[in-house]
Amino acid sequence: MSDSDKTPSGFSSSPCFAHELQAGQNGYEVVDAQTAIDVARWRKAQRQHLINLRLEVPARERQKAADCMAEKLDTILADSQNCIVSVYWPFRGEPNLRDWMARAIGKGVRIALPVVEIKSHPLVFREWTPEARMEPGIWNIPVPVDGPPLIPTHVISPLVGFDKESYRLGYGGGYFDRTLAQLQGKGVKPIVIGVGHSLARIATIFPQPYDIPMNVIVTESDIVWAVNQ
Ligand SMILES: Nc1nc2c(c(=O)[nH]1)N(C=O)[C@@H](CNc1ccc(C(=O)N[C@@H](CCC(=O)O)C(=O)O)cc1)CN2
Numbered sequence: 001m002s003d004s005d006k007t008p009s010g011f012s013s014s015p016c017f018a019h020e021l022q023a024g025q026n027g028y029e030v031v032d033a034q035t036a037i038d039v040a041r042w043r044k045a046q047r048q049h050l051i052n053l054r055l056e057v058p059a060r061e062r063q064k065a066a067d068c069m070a071e072k073l074d075t076i077l078a079d080s081q082n083c084i085v086s087v088y089w090p091f092r093g094e095p096n097l098r099d100w101m102a103r104a105i106g107k108g109v110r111i112a113l114p115v116v117e118i119k120s121h122p123l124v125f126r127e128w129t130p131e132a133r134m135e136p137g138i139w140n141i142p143v144p145v146d147g148p149p150l151i152p153t154h155v156i157s158p159l160v161g162f163d164k165e166s167y168r169l170g171y172g173g174g175y176f177d178r179t180l181a182q183l184q185g186k187g188v189k190p191i192v193i194g195v196g197h198s199l200a201r202i203a204t205i206f207p208q209p210y211d212i213p214m215n216v217i218v219t220e221s222d223i224v225w226a227v228n229q
């Protein structure tokens with residue numbers, strides 16, 4: 001099946017929503033209500049499909065792919081002393097970068113993990129080390145409990161899906177977009193690195209006004225920098 005074959009049919013709106021923009025209250029423009037419902041429904045189905053595809057890959061093969069991604073991260077973060085890199089604690093078949101996190105600390109990088117402190121609010125980042133005290137957070141994902149919030153210089157974001165315009169499909173909470181928008185409001189622009197399997201590539205995520213594109217996407221086979229960097 002070609003990418004264009006995967007384009008859903010039956011939408012009330014075309015992929016270009018620019019003509020439907022209205023002033024919103026969240027600091028970004030909003031599209032009309034029906035478009036928002038259509039996009040949310042389509043994304044939900046895509047998430048389910050892409051997570052299932054990834055979980056069908058045998059665990060050993062997934063770890064091999066994650067190791068390839070880790071090597072590529074080393075290239076991107078070659079000059080990363082003094083950097084604070086937000087990673088993630090893997091779940092539901094996300095690339096497991098935990099060994100890479102420990103190695104990066106050995107090279108002078110500070111590693112942080114995202115924490116949902118308040119539902120539907122921006123994420124907070126707390127430092128992780130192999131000794132960090134962890135507690136189950138949202139969806140039982142372990143999060144560090146001690147230390148002050150950190151502001152990352154780099155945000156490594158796990159991809160459920162991604163498209164050729166470097167937009168990310170996540171789990172539907174809007175957490176990364178909300179967080180990046182908040183940081184940008186403070187004049188902070190971390191480098192956003194998406195990591196995911198190449199099977200997560202789709203033609204478009206039907207980007208919405210609140211979606212913030214990533215700077216670079218790392219898969220097991222490629223490093224793809226966004227255009228207009
Ligand atoms: N490993 C890992 N940790 C992570 C993330 C991640 O993507 N991976 N996150 C990255 O953001 C944050 C958690 N993300 C979340 C995203 C959505 C929902 C959530 O409640 N989703 C709704 C479905 C919404 C919908 O489909 O419309 C739900 O499950 O009911 C919870 C947490 C922080 N930690």
Ligand SMILES: Nc1ncnc2c1ncn2[C@@H]1O[C@H](COP(=O)(O)OP(=O)(O)OP(=O)(O)O)[C@@H](O)[C@H]1O
Nearest residue numbers: 026043169170171172173174175176177178181210
């Ligand atoms: N900057 C923002 N401010 C307020 N709400 C936002 C913002 N960005 C996204 N959202 C909300 O989050 C919802 C889910 O967004 P989206 O479908 O992009 O999630 P996602 O990127 O897949 O999830 P996640 O980042 O948690 O993995 C959107 O419907 C939107 O209402």
